[in-house]
Amino acid sequence: MSALTVPAVLLRAHPYSESSRILRFLTPELGVVAVLARGVRTRNSRGASALETFARGELTMDFRLERDLQHFRDFRPDAGDPRRLGRDLLPFAGASYLAEMVLVHAMEEGEGSPELFDHFTGALAELETASPERVPGVFLSAAWGILSDFGFPPDFRNCVVCGVSLDAAEGDAPAEGGQEHELARFDIEAGGLRCAGCGGAGTGPRIGPGARAALTALAAGTPPDTLPGAAAHFGILDRFALVHLGLSRVFRSADLVRTALHRGSARMVPQDSA
Ligand SMILES: [Zn+2]
Structure with a gap:
């Protein structure tokens, strides 16, 4: 031996x-x-x-x-120093969620992937050291990257039905005051967004230009410094992961992540009344 x-x-x-x-x-x-x-x-x-x-x-x-x-x-x-993940709830909950994704997928596949290893260990290093504002983006970006490593890259650039560029469909950035845009919809099963024309009466969440830009940055591995609506972003990521990994049960650490995201967003909102 x-x-x-x-x-x-x-x-x-x-x-x-x-x-x-x-x-x-x-x-x-x-x-x-x-x-x-x-x-x-x-x-x-x-x-x-x-x-x-x-x-x-x-x-x-x-x-x-x-x-x-x-x-x-x-x-x-x-x-690194994994004990640093325990300095707050979200770094630890996020690392736990990423590990659960890896374990669940490995039960099906059972082969190595140097890219996955680098993504996962790189995410741990960032979660150990990121400032509290950056942790939600770091976590979600790592999760989208790991799903891509598994062969489920999300498509946030083109409509998953007709292929039209969503940049073109959104047109120029809205003027101050904001004109109404026709919003894309997330089609979880198809793995990306539907343009307004193809969205029809779909059931996925509506995604505005700001949220789409954030999703694109997260999937590209370049998380924004702050991530408004992090809990909603996690809701989308979690549904996407469950569908594409073919899971019949939820991730055990998902509740912990939700708790941590709510706690974090409450902390970042100025509290001038009880
Ligand atoms: Zn379309």
Whole structure:
């Protein structure tokens, strides 16, 4: 049996017995691997303190491709500080949601993706350090990027039915005071927006030019510094992810994200009355 050392990030840990845990790591080449770690539940055991959820580093395991559960040898953190995610609710809730997306998808696919690994670890690094105003955009941008890595890139530029450029359909930016625009609609199943002409009596949320510009920036990996309507953005992302990942149940961490977004927006609104 040979030892294999790979870059890895810890997504989740489950108790397995009195003294053991099953650890699920994301790796660039092997995708999600499950590793049995004996004796790491005791406080002072070797490597236990390094095994924080969302820790990034080098995983060494006894690896056999045909085996579902690999054997843990060692984990050495080498980047970031996952405890910083706990400084506020949203960085932690967002990281949990992204990890859940990765775990749910990995159960179906089971192959590696260096792009996905880079996206996910890059998002953790940003969530650890971003200012409170930037966290919602960083989280949502990472989530759209991960969905693209899974093969479900959203299309916010062209109508998903007739292909017309939505830039052209919206015309010039509205003059001050704002003239009424015909709004696009989100077609969750089709994976993008319908122009006003194709939107008809559709049921998806209406998306104005400002929201579409924000969606385009998020999907491009360039989140705006502040994101008005972050809770509504999350509602769209969450529905899109459930439909395209084919899930019959909701994400466990979605409620935590909603709670954090509401708390955050309440904090950012000046409160001059009770
Ligand atoms: Zn159209």
